[in-house]
Amino acid sequence: MATEVYLVRHGETMFNQLDKVQGWCDSPLTVKGINDLKRTAQVLSQVYFDNMYSSDLKRAIDTVHLMRDANQVSEIGKIKKLPEFREVFFGSFEGDDIRDTWKQVAHAAGLSNEDDVTRIINQVGIYEFREATKQADPRHLAENKAELDERMIQAISVLGDLSRQEQRVLIVSHGDFIKTLGIKYWNKSDGLHDIIFPDNGSVSRGILHENGEFEIVDYNVDAKDI
Known part of the structure; x- marks a missing residue:
């Protein structure tokens, strides 16, 4: 059923x-x-x-x-x-300011001066965004x-x-x-x-x-x- x-x-x-x-x-x-x-x-x-x-x-x-x-x-x-x-x-980023977090993720993804999550994903793709979030996380706990x-x-x-x-x-x-x-x-x-x-x-x-x-x-x- x-x-x-x-x-x-x-x-x-x-x-x-x-x-x-x-x-x-x-x-x-x-x-x-x-x-x-x-x-x-x-x-x-x-x-x-x-x-x-x-x-x-x-x-x-x-x-x-x-x-x-x-x-x-x-x-x-x-x-x-x-x-x-x-x-x-989101690992160590939990509770942090969104734009500050996305700046760090963007940097890990090879982008500079970017703090908007939609623009980051549009440039690198959703899966690379996930990997960049984990990489940017100081403890690498993010999924x-x-x-x-x-x-x-x-x-x-x-x-x-x-x-x-x-x-x-x-x-x-x-x-x-x-x-x-x-x-x-x-x-x-x-x-x-x-x-x-x-x-x-x-x-x-x-x-x-x-x-x-x-x-x-x-x-x-x-x-x-x-």
């Missing part, structure tokens, strides 16, 4: 608002983030889900609780937290392409095992992780180049097939357009 997967990005956080690097480190949802999520939750309130899951980071947990509490047609009990769906890990690929595959496998008897599930994850899933699994992506970063509270819809294969069929859309 195939499982329909609604991937929701968490709401805006304080670190999003302050332009700080936010991967495995956490910060609370802002008032705007909560209000945006309430609109998403209201749109999804009449969609039946067999289950809901989330990353184990608090901003995702808070988001999935909003989704569950607003839903009027599902009976969701305790929500299982899946660390495999955490945000991309590179190979490490992130391995975690994505594990995430899909874990979700497949959990949802084997479920027709539709919702899982709250994170912007860069959902984007990386999109690069790999979205049927409109070539699997090589960067794609747009998903909005806070947006929905990407995937199909997890019985044989374990996964595909994203809708990416970064307003819940009302699903």
